[in-house]
Amino acid sequence: MQAMKCSEFRRWLQAQGAEFRAAKGSHFKVYLNGKATIFADHGSKEMHEGLRKSIIKQLGLKD
Structure with missing residues (x-):
């Protein structure tokens, strides 16, 4: 997955x-599949790759 904006990641x-x-x-x-994390939605700002991967991992998703 490539770099994306916070709003794109939320969608x-x-x-x-x-x-x-x-x-x-x-x-x-x-919340997803009984797991939870915090997400800061800063709209059109680019999301750091490490943060995106961390949220995906915390929710038990595949990249």
């Missing part, structure tokens, strides 16, 4: 079946 997670619940500010708690 990708939603397509995988992730559920988003508001936390504080631009942060959301993401």
Whole structure:
């Protein structure tokens, strides 16, 4: 998967079946398959590759 914006990654997670619940500010708690993580949605900003991979791993998804 190539580098992407936060908003694109959020849409990708939603397509995988992730559920988003508001936390504080631009942060959301993401739930998928009984696992949870925090996701900061900064819209059109580029997402760092390490952060994207970490969220994918925490939710038990394949890259």
